Amino acid sequence: GAGVSQTPSNKVTEKGKYVELRCDPISGHTALYWYRQSLGQGPEFLIYFQGTGAADDSGLPNDRFFAVRPEGSVSTLKIQRTERGDSAVYLCASSLIALGSGANVLTFGAGSRLTVL
Amino acid sequence: AQTVTQSQPEMSVQEAETVTLSCTYDTSENNYYLFWYKQPPSRQMILVIRQEAYKQQNATENRFSVNFQKAAKSFSLKISDSQLGDTAMYFCAFMNLLIQGAQKLVFGQGTRLTINP
Numbered sequence: 739g740a741g742v743s744q745t746p747s748n749k750v751t752e753k754g755k756y757v758e759l760r761c762d763p764i765s766g767h768t769a770l771y772w773y774r775q776s777l778g779q780g781p782e783f784l785i786y787f788q789g790t791g792a793a794d795d796s797g798l799p800n801d802r803f804f805a806v807r808p809e810g811s812v813s814t815l816k817i818q819r820t821e822r823g824d825s826a827v828y829l830c831a832s833s834l835i836a837l838g839s840g841a842n843v844l845t846f847g848a849g850s851r852l853t854v855l
Numbered sequence: 856a857q858t859v860t861q862s863q864p865e866m867s868v869q870e871a872e873t874v875t876l877s878c879t880y881d882t883s884e885n886n887y888y889l890f891w892y893k894q895p896p897s898r899q900m901i902l903v904i905r906q907e908a909y910k911q912q913n914a915t916e917n918r919f920s921v922n923f924q925k926a927a928k929s930f931s932l933k934i935s936d937s938q939l940g941d942t943a944m945y946f947c948a949f950m951n952l953l954i955q956g957a958q959k960l961v962f963g964q965g966t967r968l969t970i971n972p
Contacts (some may be wrong), residue, residue: 769958780859780946780962781900794959827898833958842958846892846900 740764742847744830750853751820759815759850763832770813771844772805773829781829787813820854827851857882859949861963868937869971875922876932876966878947886952889923889930890960894944903945906930934968942970 743762751757763770769788773781774797783797787807795805802820807813817824828851831844858881868874880889891903906914906923913921918938922931934941947963 771959773960778964780948780965781960782962783959786959797959829898829900831900843902843905844900844958844960848897848899851898 742830742832742845744828744847744850746850747848748851748853750855752855753820753822755820755854757817757820757852759817759828759852761813761815761830761832761847763811763813763830764845765811767832767834767845768810769833769842770807771831771833772813772815773831775827775829775849777826784815784828817852820852822854825852825854857884857949857951857961859947859961859963861947861966863966864964865967865969867969867971870937870939872937873933873935874937874968876934876945876947876968878930878932878963880928880930880947880949880961882928882949882951884951888950888952889921890948890950891919891921891930891932892946892948892962893941894946894965895942900946904932937970939970939972941968943968 745760771786772784775781785795785805790810802818804816827849829849831846833842833844860879887908889906892900893903894900904916904919918935920933944965946965948960
C-alpha cells in the first residue's frame, strides 16, 4: 500500500479482555516496528521484525504482550488480560533495511488508540 | 542506555516568527543518527529532518534546520517563517547504528508547538 495502515483506529475494551491490533506495512518493507505511546509521552520501542522473525522483542513489557508476522508482511500485536495501564496509542512503522547501510527512515502509521476501562 | 531529553514541554510563537526547539541526548556511542519527528493531531509521526553524527555540516530541509553540537550532545531544531500548519508535537529521536541489530529509535518526551495567527 501507499502508507502504513493500522486497524482499528480506536479500540475500547474492558479490563481482562484480549485485544489484537493489526499493522499493514508499506509493500516491500522488510522491517516492521511496534511502539507504544502513553499520553503525553514519546513513543517507546516494543518489538522489531526483520522478515517473519522477531529480531528484537526487548521492549515488550511482560508476557501478556505478543506480536506475530507470519508471512513477513502484516503484523498483529496481541495483548492478553488487558489492564488499565495498557491504555495508549500503539504505533507501527516499517522500513526498507539493509544491514550496515546506515539508518533507514521509518514510516509510521496513524496508530491504534487502545482504551482499557 | 541512550536517553533523549526535551526540556520545553510547550512553546508558542506568532506566525512567520522563528522558533527553536531544544534537545539533548546521552550516549557513549560514536556512530548514530538524530531525527526530528512531527506528530499532528492525526497521530501519524512525520519525519522532519535527520542528521548523521559523523557529518559536521548541519542538516537543512527548506524552513527546517538543525544545530548539531556533538561534543555537547545537543540537537536543536530551528523552524523559520513558521506557519499555522507547523502546529504539532515535535519529538527528538536518537538511533544507534548497530550493524547486526535493530535500528531502534529512542524518543524524547516531546514539545507541543503552537503557531498563532
